[in-house]
Structure formats: C-alpha cells, structure tokens
Amino acid sequence: MVWPRRKGVSRLLDDVDYIALDIELLEDLFYEHPLFDADFYIKKGNKFIFYRKRELPITRERIRAWKDMGVKKVYLKVEAFEFYPQYLQGRLSHIMEDPCYQVERKAKILYLVSESLLERAFRELDEVAIKNAKVFVRDTIRYLSDVPELYRKFMGLMEHDFTTYLHSNNVFFLATSFSLHLGMPIKEVEKISLAALFHDLGKERVDQKILQKPGSLDPHEWEEIKRHPIWSTQMLKEVRFSDELVLEVVEQHHESQDGSGYPKGLKGDQIHPFSRLIKVCDVFEALCGIRPYRAPFTPERAVEIMQTEMEGKLDEGVLKEFLAFLGYESEED
Ligand SMILES: [Fe+2]
Ligand SMILES: [Fe+2]
Structure with missing residues (x-):
C-alpha cells in the first residue's frame, strides 16, 4: 500500500502546495540564473500572493529591494521545485x-x-x-x-x-x-x-x-x-x-x-x-x-x-x- 503522505504534510510544513525559500539563499544561490524559471509568491496571513513573474530577472538589486520591503521568504509552487x-x-x-x-x-x-x-x-x-x-x-x-x-x-x-x-x-x-x-x-x-x-x-x-x-x-x-x-x-x-x-x-x-x-x-x-x-x-x-x-x-x-x-x-x-x-x-x- 502506498501511504497517503500528502494528506499529512501540512501539519509539519508551512503549506502543502508551496515551498518557502529564504531570501538570503536567493541572493547567494539564484540571482541571474536561467534555471530559476519559476513564479514567486509571498505569504500574507494564510494567503499566497503572486509576486514575481518567471520572466523577470532576479538581480541583486531586486533582491535587495525585496529585503528592504521586509520580505524574508518567497514561495514557489511545489511543481516548480x-x-x-x-x-x-x-x-x-x-x-x-x-x-x-x-x-x-x-x-x-x-x-x-x-x-x-x-x-x-x-x-x-x-x-x-x-x-x-x-x-x-x-x-x-x-x-x-x-x-x-x-x-x-x-x-x-x-x-x-x-x-x-x-x-x-x-x-x-x-x-x-x-x-x-x-x-x-x-x-x-x-x-x-x-x-x-x-x-x-x-x-x-x-x-x-x-x-x-x-x-x-x-x-x-x-x-x-x-x-x-x-x-x-x-x-x-x-x-x-x-x-x-x-x-x-x-x-x-x-x-x-x-x-x-x-x-x-x-x-x-x-x-x-x-x-x-x-x-x-x-x-x-x-x-x-x-x-x-x-x-x-x-x-x-x-x-x-x-x-x-x-x-x-x-x-x-x-x-x-x-x-x-x-x-x-x-x-x-
Ligand atoms: Fe524521534
Ligand atoms: Fe528526533
């Protein structure tokens, strides 16, 4: 039998359908990298809000601006992961x-x-x-x-x-x-x-x-x-x-x-x-x-x-x- 894992996942993680990325990781690992082809979301309360279109280049300046606005984590949809x-x-x-x-x-x-x-x-x-x-x-x-x-x-x-x-x-x-x-x-x-x-x-x-x-x-x-x-x-x-x-x-x-x-x-x-x-x-x-x-x-x-x-x-x-x-x-x- 395959255990129905996804049902229980939300109790241990932020959310079932999104994965959090620390903004600091983003800065060091991802900026201006073509592989990072995914939309970003941010979380407000319990809601995920669309934040960055995948075509938009991730530059250091942009990440800095996000940080200045108080963004600590951005979210990706699980499929993009x-x-x-x-x-x-x-x-x-x-x-x-x-x-x-x-x-x-x-x-x-x-x-x-x-x-x-x-x-x-x-x-x-x-x-x-x-x-x-x-x-x-x-x-x-x-x-x-x-x-x-x-x-x-x-x-x-x-x-x-x-x-x-x-x-x-x-x-x-x-x-x-x-x-x-x-x-x-x-x-x-x-x-x-x-x-x-x-x-x-x-x-x-x-x-x-x-x-x-x-x-x-x-x-x-x-x-x-x-x-x-x-x-x-x-x-x-x-x-x-x-x-x-x-x-x-x-x-x-x-x-x-x-x-x-x-x-x-x-x-x-x-x-x-x-x-x-x-x-x-x-x-x-x-x-x-x-x-x-x-x-x-x-x-x-x-x-x-x-x-x-x-x-x-x-x-x-x-x-x-x-x-x-x-x-x-x-x-x-
Ligand atoms: Fe244990
Ligand atoms: Fe343990």
Whole structure:
C-alpha cells in the first residue's frame, strides 16, 4: 500500500502546495540564473500572493529591494521545485570553495540548503529525495572536515520550532559535527548523518493532534508516538532505501541505556553505538526546541537535565564527549 503522505504534510510544513525559500539563499544561490524559471509568491496571513513573474530577472538589486520591503521568504509552487535540489548542490560546492565567503556565511548557506532538502524529503519521500540526501551528506562531511570552524557556527544558526524537518536539520548538523569532532572514519560519519537526517520521518504518520497536544499524552496517544521509529524505517524501505545499518540506527534512536526506551526496550550494548550518539544529539535539540506543551530550555538547562533527570537513559561516555564538544565541562571533571 502506498501511504497517503500528502494528506499529512501540512501539519509539519508551512503549506502543502508551496515551498518557502529564504531570501538570503536567493541572493547567494539564484540571482541571474536561467534555471530559476519559476513564479514567486509571498505569504500574507494564510494567503499566497503572486509576486514575481518567471520572466523577470532576479538581480541583486531586486533582491535587495525585496529585503528592504521586509520580505524574508518567497514561495514557489511545489511543481516548480523538481530541479531545485540538484541545482542547489551544484551552486553550493562553488560557494563552499570560494575564499571570498566568510565561514559564517558558508555555514548559514549550508544550513539553509539542508533545510530545503529536508523540506523536500518530508514533503515527498521518494528515490530522488534519497539520492539528493546521499550526495548532500557526502558533500557536507567534506566541507566540515576541510573547515572545522564551520561546525562551531551551526549552534548559533539553529532555528528551533516544532516542525519536524527543522528539528531533523538541527540533529543532522549536531550529529555530523559531533562525529567529526570525535574523529570517526568518514564512512561511519556518513551513516550517522543519513540516520540523523531521516530519524523522525515516521512522525509524518503520527496524528497531528497528538504531535501538537499542549498537555500530557494519554496511554493510547503515547503508544502512537512510540511507533514513529518503526514508521521511519518503513518509509525508507518503501522508497528502496536499503542500508541495513542506517535503518537499524534509525529504528533504535529512542532506545535508552536502562531499557526504558522504545520501540523494543533494548538495553546498553544491545543499542547500536550510532543510535546512542544520535540520541544524545536528538534529546539536546528537543530540549532546546519549542514544544506545544512547554517553553524551550536554554542549552545550559538542557545539559543539566541530560545529566540529572535523564540519568541512566543516555550513554554516559557519549554524553561526556558531547558536553566537551559543546564546550561544557562534565560534572565530575
Ligand atoms: Fe524521534
Ligand atoms: Fe528526533
């Protein structure tokens, strides 16, 4: 059975039929490029208003004028989006290798490109989305290894809200940077990065009311949430993603060291080390993010919760390294 994905998409994204482009991306990646042959819309309230005719050249002056008018995002119709990820990747390598761009700017562009790729994958997971993700992961790891200062910059860039694709984007950058910081072999970092990108895809199939419920969940709702790691792996298999290791890591991302996690209640060494690593990044990001039932925690408070209230759930060795990676001293030091 093909799951009716598009029905649920709107709960995780701005809108089903339009894709948002950050105006800053536009400036660096698209101006005066013939491939960018699409009408633009802007959003006013819940309405999309026609803004730019496709024939109109996108010049720096025009983008600057839009910015001056307060436009932060422009929107494309989904149909116009097909070639966008491939195009982005081509332009991206150009920018990453250009010494004229500052490290901050490179990090921001990388972050925005990744966000767009994830938005596309969450909107429609298909073989194209998987292929783009694989190429992107390989490129990103290369950029991050070449310029290690880049991964310090992502912390300040992370946008926190309740959308799963932004959360996934943040977890992707955290897990990739952290793995590189640990000096892991590139082949292993690639697996971790892919698993981090796709770990929460299955939330697409969780009822919107449950995901956005302001209060605590009843046992039935909780059961539904607990299915999302399995759904993530199922969705990947449905588009012929066959890397068994990545699938295993995705499925285990909510398992806890003390056996209290889900879906299988695995313990300690039964949990794949990559899942333990992603779990630490995932928990940290989730605590710092906005949730319908609570305000976001500061990174300092998030770290404190991970060390105290979550004792026994996270891999202690990984947590210690993660705190060092973030620049915190762990308690016993
Ligand atoms: Fe999850
Ligand atoms: Fe997550």
